[in-house]
Structure formats: C-alpha cells, structure tokens
Amino acid sequence: MTTTTVFSARKIITMNPSRPEATHVAVREGRVLGVGGLADLAGWGPHTLDERFAGQVLMPGLVEAHSHLMAGTLWRYVYCGYFDATDPNGKVWPGLKTLDAVVAALAAVAARDPLGTDPIVGWGFDPIYFGERRCNRADLDRVSDIRAVGVMHASGHILNANTLGLRKAGFLRSGIDHPGIPLGDDGLPTGELKGPEAMMPALGHVGLDRSFLSGDEVGIRDFAKLCVRAGVTTATDLAATLGDDELRTLIRVAGEDCYPVRIVPLLRMIGMKPSDAVERSVALMARSTERVRLGRIKVVADGSIQGFSARLRWPGYHNGAPNGLWYTAPEAMREVYTLALRAGVQVQTHTNGDEATEAALDCLEAALRVSPARDHRFVLQHCQLADAAQYRRMAALGLCVNLFANHHFYWGDQHYATTVGPDRAERMNACRTAMDSGVPFAIHSDAPITPIGPLFSAWCAVNRLTASGRVLGDHERIGVADALRAITLGAAITMKLDSEIGSIECGKRADFCVLEDDPTTAAPESLKDLRIWGTVQGGRAFAAG
Amino acid sequence: MSELTGAQVPADGLAPLPTVVIGGYLGAGKTTLVNHLLRHAGGRRIAVLVNDFGEVDIDADLIVGQDGEVLSLAGGCVCCSFGSDLVGTLMALPERSPTPEVVLIELSGVALPAAVVRSARLVPGIDVVGTLVVLDAADVARQAADRYVGDTVRQQLADADLLLLNKTDLVDAAALPALRHALQALAPRAAWLPGAVAELPVELVLGWRHDPASDATGHDGPGTAAASVAAFASRPIAPTAGPAATKRAEAVFATRHAPLPTGTDLAALGRALVQPGLGVLRAKALAVDAAGQGQLLQVVGARWRVTPSRVAGPGRLVVIGLRGTVDGPGFGVQGLQFGADPQG
Numbered sequence: 001m002t003t004t005t006v007f008s009a010r011k012i013i014t015m016n017p018s019r020p021e022a023t024h025v026a027v028r029e030g031r032v033l034g035v036g037g038l039a040d041l042a043g044w045g046p047h048t049l050d051e052r053f054a055g056q057v058l059m060p061g062l063v064e065a066h067s068h069l070m071a072g073t074l075w076r077y078v079y080c081g082y083f084d085a086t087d088p089n090g091k092v093w094p095g096l097k098t099l100d101a102v103v104a105a106l107a108a109v110a111a112r113d114p115l116g117t118d119p120i121v122g123w124g125f126d127p128i129y130f131g132e133r134r135c136n137r138a139d140l141d142r143v144s145d146i147r148a149v150g151v152m153h154a155s156g157h158i159l160n161a162n163t164l165g166l167r168k169a170g171f172l173r174s175g176i177d178h179p180g181i182p183l184g185d186d187g188l189p190t191g192e193l194k195g196p197e198a199m200m201p202a203l204g205h206v207g208l209d210r211s212f213l214s215g216d217e218v219g220i221r222d223f224a225k226l227c228v229r230a231g232v233t234t235a236t237d238l239a240a241t242l243g244d245d246e247l248r249t250l251i252r253v254a255g256e257d258c259y260p261v262r263i264v265p266l267l268r269m270i271g272m273k274p275s276d277a278v279e280r281s282v283a284l285m286a287r288s289t290e291r292v293r294l295g296r297i298k299v300v301a302d303g304s305i306q307g308f309s310a311r312l313r314w315p316g317y318h319n320g321a322p323n324g325l326w327y328t329a330p331e332a333m334r335e336v337y338t339l340a341l342r343a344g345v346q347v348q349t350h351t352n353g354d355e356a357t358e359a360a361l362d363c364l365e366a367a368l369r370v371s372p373a374r375d376h377r378f379v380l381q382h383c384q385l386a387d388a389a390q391y392r393r394m395a396a397l398g399l400c401v402n403l404f405a406n407h408h409f410y411w412g413d414q415h416y417a418t419t420v421g422p423d424r425a426e427r428m429n430a431c432r433t434a435m436d437s438g439v440p441f442a443i444h445s446d447a448p449i450t451p452i453g454p455l456f457s458a459w460c461a462v463n464r465l466t467a468s469g470r471v472l473g474d475h476e477r478i479g480v481a482d483a484l485r486a487i488t489l490g491a492a493i494t495m496k497l498d499s500e501i502g503s504i505e506c507g508k509r510a511d512f513c514v515l516e517d518d519p520t521t522a523a524p525e526s527l528k529d530l531r532i533w534g535t536v537q538g539g540r541a542f543a544a545g
Numbered sequence: 546m547s548e549l550t551g552a553q554v555p556a557d558g559l560a561p562l563p564t565v566v567i568g569g570y571l572g573a574g575k576t577t578l579v580n581h582l583l584r585h586a587g588g589r590r591i592a593v594l595v596n597d598f599g600e601v602d603i604d605a606d607l608i609v610g611q612d613g614e615v616l617s618l619a620g621g622c623v624c625c626s627f628g629s630d631l632v633g634t635l636m637a638l639p640e641r642s643p644t645p646e647v648v649l650i651e652l653s654g655v656a657l658p659a660a661v662v663r664s665a666r667l668v669p670g671i672d673v674v675g676t677l678v679v680l681d682a683a684d685v686a687r688q689a690a691d692r693y694v695g696d697t698v699r700q701q702l703a704d705a706d707l708l709l710l711n712k713t714d715l716v717d718a719a720a721l722p723a724l725r726h727a728l729q730a731l732a733p734r735a736a737w738l739p740g741a742v743a744e745l746p747v748e749l750v751l752g753w754r755h756d757p758a759s760d761a762t763g764h765d766g767p768g769t770a771a772a773s774v775a776a777f778a779s780r781p782i783a784p785t786a787g788p789a790a791t792k793r794a795e796a797v798f799a800t801r802h803a804p805l806p807t808g809t810d811l812a813a814l815g816r817a818l819v820q821p822g823l824g825v826l827r828a829k830a831l832a833v834d835a836a837g838q839g840q841l842l843q844v845v846g847a848r849w850r851v852t853p854s855r856v857a858g859p860g861r862l863v864v865i866g867l868r869g870t871v872d873g874p875g876f877g878v879q880g881l882q883f884g885a886d887p888q889g
Contacts, residue, residue, distance in 0.1 A: 170636065170668075170669065171667070173669075176667060177663065177666065178663050178664065178666070178667055179663065180664075181667070196629050196630075197631060197632055197660075197663075197664035197667075198632075198664075198667070200629055200630035200631075200632060200633055201630065201632040201633040201636060201667070204633075270596075270597070270628075271596045271597020271626065271628060272597060311693075323696060325655070325657070325697075326655040326693070326694060326697055327655070328655070329570075329571050329653075329654050329655045329694065330693050330694060331571050331572075331654075332571065332654075355693065358693075359693045362693075
C-alpha cells in the first residue's frame with residue numbers, strides 16, 4: 001500500500017508560476033503529489049502529516065550543473081585554500097592567509113605521525129593572494145624533509161613539491177629546460193610544476209594517486225555530503241572517464257537507500273573518435289538508474305583564461321600573452337555534434353575563451369545543417385567571455401549556457417587587471433545578456449575549483465562582487481528570483497531534466513532544499529549566508545550533519 | 546639550424562633512446578605513416594606512443610595483443626597510450642622488456658610539437674632526434690589560413706625538422722611547387738621528404754638499426770654500404786607497398802658513406818651536413834674524438850646533435866639525401882672521401 005506524506009513548511013517556493021508559493025506538499029513514491037494548503041491536498045486520501053519543516057522554507061532541490069566528484073575526493077588531503085571552507089562532515093577549515101600558515105597546517109599533519117613515511121598532500125592552495133612571492137621547495141621542506149610533500153593549487157594546474165618529492169619524481173637535477181618547471185639560482189627546479197606535462201609525472205610520488213581524479217567510493221560518499229550541506233539534490237560529474245569499474249562503483253553507491261544525490265556523469269571525449277564517443281554514450285544511456293543519469297558527452301574546446309590557455313578572439317590577452325590552445329580540433333567538434341544530433345545525445349562543450357565559443361557556434365551551425373534536430377539543448381560550459389552577438393547566435397541555434405558565476409568572485413580582479421582587461425572582464429559570465437537573449441542558463445561552481453554551493457553562485461550572479469570588493473559588470477547583474485531559478489529550474493532545463501526536477505509541482509521528484517532562512521525576503525547581499533538545514537531527495541530527508 | 550642540447554647518457558650506461566615526434570593536423574596521414582614504419586621496422590623494436598588508441602588506427606594485422614594501455618605489435622613493437630601523462634609513460638619505457646630501440650610519439654592533430662619535445666626532454670635517457678610533420682597536400686593551405694586553427698597549423702610547420710607532403714595525388718602536380726614554396730616559408734628550418742608515405746625509406750625516420758651482434762666485427766651502426774642499401778628495401782612484416790614502391794624510393798633517395806678518422810670533430814661535421822643545398826635529410830656518424838671518447842652524430846633535417854656513444858670499429862658516416870644531390874658530383878664535405886653509392 002502506498003503511503004502519502006504531507007510536509008508542512010513555513011513557506012514553499014515552488015518555481016511553478018501558477019502557484020509560486022505554498023505551505024504544504026504531498027509526497028508519494030518519492031514524487032510530488034500535490035502542492036498547496038493542507039486543504040488542497042485532502043483529496044489524495046489518507047496521509048501522514050510531517051511537520052519537521054514547519055519552521056523552515058522549502059525550495060526545489062538545488063541543481064549543480066557543473067561539478068566534479070573529485071570535490072569529494074580532495075577532502076582527505078590538507079585544505080590549503082585562502083578562504084574558509086567546510087568539509088563533508090561540516091567542519092569549517094579557516095582560510096590560510098599566509099604562506100607560513102599553509103606550511104604550519106601541513107607541518108601539523110606531519111607532526112601527528114613523526115614516524116610516518118607517507119607523502120603529505122595539500123590542495124586548494126592559491127598563492128595569488130600572497131603577492132609576488134612564489135612558494136618553493138624550501139618552504140615545503142619545512143613541512144618535512146623526510147616525507148614527500150605535494151600541494152595542488154586551487155586552479156588544478158600547478159603543483160608545488162618539496163625537495164624529496166622532486167627527487168622522487170626525477171626532477172631534482174640540473175639541465176632541465178621546460179617552461180613548466182622554473183629553476184632557481186642553483187639551476188635546480190624551484191618546486192613549482194606547472195601544467196599537466198610537468199605535474200603528472202610527480203603526482204604519484206607526492207601521494208596523489210589516480211583516485212583523486214575520479215571518484216572512489218569514499219569520494220562519492222563525501223561528495224554527497226557536500227551536496228546535502230549545499231542544498232543540492234542533483235549534480236553533474238562533468239568530465240568522467242566512466243570506466244567499467246568506476247561506473248559500477250558509482251551505480252552501486254548511488255543506488256544505496258541512503259544516497260542523497262542524483263549524479264549526472266558526462267563522458268569526456270578525450271582520446272576517442274567522435275563516433276566512438278557517441279556510440280558509447282548511446283550504450284551508457286541504457287544503463288541509467290534513478291540516481292545515475294548517463295548518456296551525455298563533454299567536449300573540451302580550449303583551456304583556461306587565467307592559465308592563458310583559453311582561445312581568445314582579437315585583441316587576445318590583455319597582457320600580450322600568446323593565444324591559448326585547442327584541446328579539441330574544431331573538425332572533431334563538428335563531427336561529434338553531427339553524430340550526436342543524429343543519435344539524440346546531448347553534448348556539452350567547455351569553451352572558456354570567446355574564440356572557442358565562436359568555433360563551437362560555427363560547428364553546431366554546420367552540424368545542424370547536416371543533422372537537423374529540434375530541442376537538442378546542447379550546452380556551452382563556462383562560456384565566460386561570450387559577447388551579446390554570440391548569445392544571439394546561441395538563442396538561434398537552440399543552445400543553453402552554464403556560466404561560471406563563482407569565477408567572478410575568485411579571479412575577477414585578475415581578469416580585470418591582467419588576463420582580459422576591464423572591458424571584457426565586465427562582460428564575463430553575462431547572465432543578464434543570456435536572459436535577455438532568451439538563452440536558457442545555469443550558473444556553477446566547477447567544484448572542486450570553487451566550493452559547491454548554488455546559493456553562493458546565485459549571490460555571485462546577483463552581486464558580481466570580486467574578492468577585492470569591486471562590482472565587476474554591474475549591467476550583467478540579475479535579480480534574486482532570476483538567480484534562484486538559474487540554480488533550480490534553469491539548471492534542470494540545461495540538463496534536459498526539467499520534466500523531473502527543478503520545481504516543486506505535481507509529478508516531479510520530491511527534491512527539496514530545506515532552508516532556515518527565506519531567500520525571497522533576504523537581502524540580496526546575504527544570499528550566500530543563508531542557513532541550509534539539508535535536503536529532501538526523492539522524498540527522503542537528509543540533514544546536513 | 547641548431548645544436549640540440551639536453552641529451553643525457555644515463556648513469557647506468559644505457560644508450561639514449563632515440564625518439565621522433567610525428568605531428569600534423571587531423572587527417573594529414575600521421576597514422577598511415579606510423580603503420581608504414583611499423584610494417585617496415587626491419588627488426589627494430591619500435592614503441593609508438595599515442596594520446597589514445599581510439600584516435601589511432603594501427604593496422605589490425607599488426608596487433609598481436611592488448612594489456613591495458615599497451616598494445617603488443619608484430620616484431621616486438623608496442624603501442625602505448627599516454628593520455629595526459631606523456632612524461633610518465635616515457636619514463637616507464639626503459640623498464641619494458643624487451644627494451645624498445647626507437648620511440649615514435651604520434652601527436653593529436655592540434656598538439657604543438659615543440660611543446661611535446663620540451664616535455665619529452667624532461668625524461669632522462671630520451672633522446673629526441675627530431676620532429677616530422679605530415680601535411681595533407683590537398684588541405685594544408687586552407688588549414689594554415691583557417692581562422693581557428695591557422696596559428697596551430699603554422700606553429701606545427703615552424704616546429705618541423707622534416708616535412709612530409711602527403712596525398713599529393715589529390716593535387717594538380719603543376720600546383721605543387723608553389724605550395725611547397727609557400728609552406729617552406731612557414732617552416733624555414735625543415736627539410737622536405739619527397740614522395741608518398743608508402744615510398745618513404747624508414748631509415749629517414751627510424752634511423753639506422755643498431756645491431757649489437759655486429760659490434761664485435763666493427764660493423765654496427767651505419768654499417769656497410771651494401772647493408773644500408775639493403776635497409777632501403779628492408780623486408781616488410783606484411784608488405785603493403787610492394788617492390789614497385791621500393792623501386793620508386795630508390796629513384797628518389799640515395800645514400801653515401803665515408804670513413805672517419807679518429808679525432809674527427811663531429812660537431813663540425815654536423816654543422817657542415819646541415820648546410821642548405823647539400824640535400825642531406827638524415828645522417829649518422831660514429832667516431833672516437835680527440836680525447837678518446839666515442840661520439841655519435843645524428844642529423845635530422847637541419848638539426849644535428851652529438852652524444853657520447855660506444856664506438857666499435859672504425860669511424861664512419863652514412864647519409865641519406867635526395868638522389869640527384871647527395872649522389873651528384875657537387876656533393877661533398879671537406880676532408881671526407883665518400884664512397885660510391887652502389888645503386889648510383
């Protein structure tokens with residue numbers, strides 16, 4: 001016999017325009033039966049009234065449309081970031097404001113086990129806030145000179161190692177000539193390893209094994225805890241390799257009764273032919289479960305703006321750096337689009353620079369001529385530098401966009417001063433233009449690059465403040481209601497899951513974000529500080545422990 | 546023209562592993578070339594490194610097995626996928642058994658060869674001897690002017706030591722000289738490899754086979770004139786090109802040999818061999834220097850380098866170049882007595 005539970009709440013924000021607010025929601029079989037006042041729901045028959053949220057506000061479960069399971073894996077290492085961050089178990093780790101503080105945090109871990117020989121690993125390190133001084137191997141030798149030490153930067157593109165770590169990686173020698181390995185006055189590497197070519201050979205030696213790149217079982221569970229804490233009920237793993245073992249583990253763990261998140265892994269098209277990627281995605285689609293949704297492809301067109309590896313149109317980088325790199329050839333993009341449109345497979349393309357965006361637009365336009373398709377909802381991910389003309393093309397071609405709102409806060413000042421200059425920094429992550437152009441849009445954290453937290457992303461899109469306090473691009477700000485839609489229904493639309501999630505209405509999954517505070521009445525500048533009780537996912541309540 | 550530095554002889558005395566980078570835009574024919582080289586390996590154990598197997602179509606009849614990231618190929622060759630860790634994959638190569646004798650790194654279509662060369666040089670014992678860039682004759686002009694990938698393709702050209710213009714049969718022969726001229730301007734350092742992939746003497750890419758068994762007799766390395774001519778027609782594992790292609794190769798390329806006295810300055814010889822107009826595409830010399838140390842000179846296109854090496858037998862030089870230049874009366878290097886090319 002099916003049971004019906006009616007949750008009462010101080011307020012229910014539904015994202016359904018025909019009934020934007022309510023006080024009760026009836027749930028049966030993990031789905032929403034009805035929304036309204038208690039009397040409106042009486043016709044569904046006997047129910048259990050659950051009043052645990054009577055003092056709270058419910059809104060649709062938040063949707064993080066650009067994150068990585070790796071966000072859960074990294075917390076087993078020492079957090080070295082500049083800003084306070086909360087681990088999966090709710091412990092707040094204070095931001096480390098000086099290099100000495102970073103060294104001290106790592107040294108404290110080393111001291112816990114004086115006889116230990118394991119490497120000491122840190123992550124989230126962001127020395128741009130420490131001025132000109134670069135971290136070198138002598139700094140990390142202070143952590144330990146008998147254990148390898150490796151510290152991953154927040155960007156994920158630079159690794160610092162101590163002397164032993166460099167030696168184990170085979171890099172402690174003279175005569176090295178590589179742009180990613182700066183040398184000190186002694187002719188030996190300083191300890192910074194920049195870019196994958198320099199970093200990858202050292203990762204294993206400083207204790208970062210392969211599991212940190214994709215989610216292992218512990219990482220999958222820890223990722224879910226981070227989601228609950230952020231009010232998230234559906235999240236992507238945006239660049240998965242989806243090997244058989246990895247996928248079996250994910251499906252098993254996410255299938256457990258207590259697993260609180262719907263994971264949407266995208267197959268990263270790297271080192272495979274477009275036809276293979278599409279074929280594999282079609283096969284993966286059939287393996288989808290309620291909480292693991294498969295069958296989408298991620299393509300990476302270019303690199304990153306702060307790494308000067310994004311492809312920019314004229315006039316290029318503000319500081320004169322040469323243009324960035326193509327990670328996927330436009331021909332391959334056009335081919336995968338053409339085949340995927342034909343097969344009904346969604347493709348999401350990472351385009352950071354506006355030239356990469358332009359190439360993606362050209363490729364999709366060409367692909368649509370060959371494989372006409374309605375409602376493909378291909379997505380441009382990050383798409384940070386797109387201008388208004390490009391948004392008009394996105395609308396015409398049926399594209400969605402997922403903008404990196406958080407980036408604005410963390411690196412907006414660097415974009416303004418160095419990478420792209422004021423004009424283009426102000427138009428970055430143009431939520432207002434996306435809305436005005438009619439392009440369905442979401443906003444994201446790219447966790448673990450920035451912490452998962454859609455309400456923080458909403459705060460970024462609403463206020464567009466940088467870390468130094470500059471309002472960067474006032475015109476591109478959006479209202480609170482628009483931002484709340486972007487982190488629920490907007491994100492669901494870009495994932496083609498809007499028939500199931502994104503709003504609280506009859507027939508959809510009973511996925512709620514449970515808040516102590518009401519975002520619709522809160523001051524816009526306080527959005528990021530709203531208190532989150534936890535989530536309801538598929539009708540199951542999960543308190544942020 | 547430049548002297549390459551950074552080659553290292555590992556402390557354990559193992560010879561450096563010669564490595565050739567093969568670049569070029571999508572569809573140029575890189576994999577066709579790799580298959581040709583594997584098929585005509587002539588007993589060399591080649592390790593082919595690719596981004597991922599999925600991007601590369603190694604001919605199915607050459608594949609004998611797969612173990613994770615490594616395909617076992619006929620004749621003791623292997624194909625390793627390096628994904629995002631080229632350096633780590635290169636570091637692991639010397640531990641393979643049997644040890645590869647030559648490494649080919651096949652790049653993805655948008656990779657920049659010079660960046661890969663820098664990364665490969667991070668690995669002790671890896672000796673990057675040069676970069677070969679394959680071009681699609683029918684499309685390269687458009688690619689080099691493309692609004693998106695033009696700068697990538699032009700950089701690939703600029704990084705090349707050797708250029709191979711493939712698919713020339715798709716182009717009006719009368720248009721080829723102008724195309725070559727335009728491309729040469731973008732690749733000032735590079736030497737052209739004429740002819741089609743199927744006609745390419747593998748020594749131009751793989752170098753001359755080192756035969757340890759011949760050390761005792763003093764005939765290793767460049768070997769005798771007869772042996773290196775035989776190498777032009779090295780027995781394919783499974784012929785695809787046939788004797789006609791070998792014949793055409795002999796009409797296009799010629800080899801020359803010269804003995805080298807003890808005390809020969811191989812660096813000076815390297816500088817002499819890369820002089821434009823001399824027509825040398827690839828050369829190798831072994832000689833004992835004035836200090837009594839054996840040295841190896843390798844020339845690829847306009848690049849040359851000298852590394853310490855074991856030298857058995859008398860010093861010697863072998864050269865491959867274009868027929869009509871290196872076998873002509875005008876060819877010579879001061880102080881050297883070149884023997885006749887028996888095919889000449």
